[in-house]
Amino acid sequence: xxxxxxxxxxxxxxxxxxxxxxxxxxxxxxxxxxxxxxxxxxxxxxxxxxxxxxxxxxxxxxxxxxxxxxxxxxxxxxxxxxxxxxxxxxxxxxxxxxxxxxxxxxxxxxxxxxxxxxxxxxxxxxxxxxxxxxxxxxxxxxxxxxxxxxxxxxxxx
Numbered sequence: 001x002x003x004x005x006x007x008x009x010x011x012x013x014x015x016x017x018x019x020x021x022x023x024x025x026x027x028x029x030x031x032x033x034x035x036x037x038x039x040x041x042x043x044x045x046x047x048x049x050x051x052x053x054x055x056x057x058x059x060x061x062x063x064x065x066x067x068x069x070x071x072x073x074x075x076x077x078x079x080x081x082x083x084x085x086x087x088x089x090x091x092x093x094x095x096x097x098x099x100x101x102x103x104x105x106x107x108x109x110x111x112x113x114x115x116x117x118x119x120x121x122x123x124x125x126x127x128x129x130x131x132x133x134x135x136x137x138x139x140x141x142x143x144x145x146x147x148x149x150x151x152x153x154x155x156x157x
Contacts, residue, residue, distance in 0.1 A: 003065025004111040010104035011062050011116060012070040014123065017100050018055040021093045022048050024077045028086045037083065040153045044090065047130050054123050061119055083153065084146050087137050094131035101127060 025048035032041030059069040078093060080086030101124040108117035141149045 001064060001066065003062075003067055003116075004113060006107050007104075007111050007113045007116050008062055008065055008067035010100075010107040011058050011065075011067070011120075013100050014097070014104050014120065015055055015058045015062070015069060015071075016073050016075065017093070017097045018051045018058065019071065020075045020077055021090075021097065022051045022055065023074075024079070024093055025051065025090060027077065027079060028090060031080075032083070032086065035083075037150070037153045040083070043133075044086075047090075050126060050130075054126065057119060057123075061116055065113075065116070082146065083150055084138070084141050087134055087141070091131060091134040091138065094127055094134060097127050098124065098131065 025044050029041040029045035029048060032038075032044065062069045078089035080089045101120050104120045105117050105124065108114070108120060137149075140152070144152065
């Protein structure tokens with residue numbers, strides 16, 4: 001089934017951002033684990049795995065539309081050097097994905113590809129949930145201070 005070129009481009013843009021976040025989140029999860037924040041690292045690792053599944057769904061959709069999934073264009077991975085920086089970098093990644101999802105949803109609606117739109121809508125919902133969780137963590141850091149948050153995060157384990 002031949003898909004619209006604009007839709008395939010939008011799907012590939014979202015795929016590229018997922019590939020960045022998969023690697024960024026995986027690295028952040030391992031850094032946090034190394035620092036002794038196992039539970040926080042596990043939460044971020046789960047998001048990396050969720051993004052892998054989302055990337056797989058996009059790849060399958062692009063192939064169904066007779067497009068070529070672009071796995072070659074990697075953007076910059078944002079690496080934090082503290083708990084707060086890690087969470088801020090991940091929140092920025094979610095913001096970038098959110099903007100691309102909104103653009104992709106609009107492109108799909110314009111081209112009347114409602115199946116691709118529904119896929120991107122589901123990804124947007126997941127994106128917003130994770131972004132909200134990250135914002136909550138940043139609010140806790142703001143309220144508690146980074147040192148107290150680090151103690152809190154370490155005690156969760």
